[in-house]
Amino acid sequence: MTVTRFAPSPTGRLHLGHAYSALFAEAAAKEQGGDFLLRIEDIDATRCRAEFTEGIINDLSWLGIQWSAEVVCQSGRLDCYSAALEKLSNEGLLYPCFCTRRDIAMEIAAAGGAPHHQEEVVYPGICRRLPEELRLERMATGEAYALRLDSAKALERAGGLHWSDLVLGEQAVSMAKFGDVVLARKDIANSYHLAVCVDDAAQGVTLVTRGEDLLEVTHIHRLLQHLLDLPVPKWHHHRLLRDEEGRRLAKRQNGLTLSAIRESGTGAEEVRRELGF
Numbered sequence: 001m002t003v004t005r006f007a008p009s010p011t012g013r014l015h016l017g018h019a020y021s022a023l024f025a026e027a028a029a030k031e032q033g034g035d036f037l038l039r040i041e042d043i044d045a046t047r048c049r050a051e052f053t054e055g056i057i058n059d060l061s062w063l064g065i066q067w068s069a070e071v072v073c074q075s076g077r078l079d080c081y082s083a084a085l086e087k088l089s090n091e092g093l094l095y096p097c098f099c100t101r102r103d104i105a106m107e108i109a110a111a112g113g114a115p116h117h118q119e120e121v122v123y124p125g126i127c128r129r130l131p132e133e134l135r136l137e138r139m140a141t142g143e144a145y146a147l148r149l150d151s152a153k154a155l156e157r158a159g160g161l162h163w164s165d166l167v168l169g170e171q172a173v174s175m176a177k178f179g180d181v182v183l184a185r186k187d188i189a190n191s192y193h194l195a196v197c198v199d200d201a202a203q204g205v206t207l208v209t210r211g212e213d214l215l216e217v218t219h220i221h222r223l224l225q226h227l228l229d230l231p232v233p234k235w236h237h238h239r240l241l242r243d244e245e246g247r248r249l250a251k252r253q254n255g256l257t258l259s260a261i262r263e264s265g266t267g268a269e270e271v272r273r274e275l276g277f
C-alpha cells in the first residue's frame, strides 16, 4: 500500500507552496488508495513554535486535507533518533567535530578555496584526522562538539547505492556535495536528516513526496537508510511554486500565507483548484 506524508517544520505559517506540497502528497496517496500522514518536524527548539504547529493543523484542515493517523511530532521521538545515532556511533561511523565556522573557513582558505556561500562548504575533515587521544581529551574537558558522519567510510561499507525518483529515475548515491554531514549539533541533539529517515521508516512511508529543493539531500537519506537498516521508499520530488518574478514562495512573504488568503475571503475550493487539485 502507498503511504505518503507531508512533513512541515513549524517555523512559520504555511504558504501556497506548502499547500501545493501537502495536496500533492495527499493526492499521491489517494490515487493508489493509500494513506496520507502528517508529521510535524519540530526538533529544532530554537526555531519551532507550538503556535505554528497549531497554525499548520488549522490551515490544512481548512484546505480539506485529511490525514489517516494521529499527527506525529518529532519533539516526542528524540529517544528514537538518539538510538539511531548510537547505532552509527557504535559502528565507528561518527566522529566529534569541535570546529567553529571560522575554523572551517580558515582551513578552506589555507587550502586555496574560496567558498561564496557557507551552506555550500564541504567540511575539510579537520576533526576526522584528530588523533583519538586528543579527541578524548577535548571531549573530557567539556568542549562543545557536533557529530559528523564519516561519509567516505560509510560509502565504502555501503558499496554502490541507488535511489529512485518517479520522474528522474534511478540515481547513484554521491556524497560529493555534502562530505561529512553533521548528524547532531551542539545545540540540537539530532539532525533533520536522521529524524526524517527514522520517522519515514517508523511510519511506513513508501513514497516520499516533497519539493525539488530537497532533491539533493536524498543522497544523504538513502545512505542513512542503508546504515540504519531501514526500508527504502521511493521519492517524487515535485516542482516548487514561484511568484511572478520567479522567486520561490518563502515563509516570509506574508501575503501568500494560507491564513492571509483565507482572511481575504478566498475559499479553500478556489485555492485547491488554483493549485490543480
Ligand code: GLU
Pocket (backbone or CB within 6 Å): 006, 007, 008, 009, 041, 196, 209, 210, 214
Ligand atoms: N521538514 C522539512 C521542511 O519543512 C521537510 C522534510 C521532508 O519532506 O523530508 O522543509
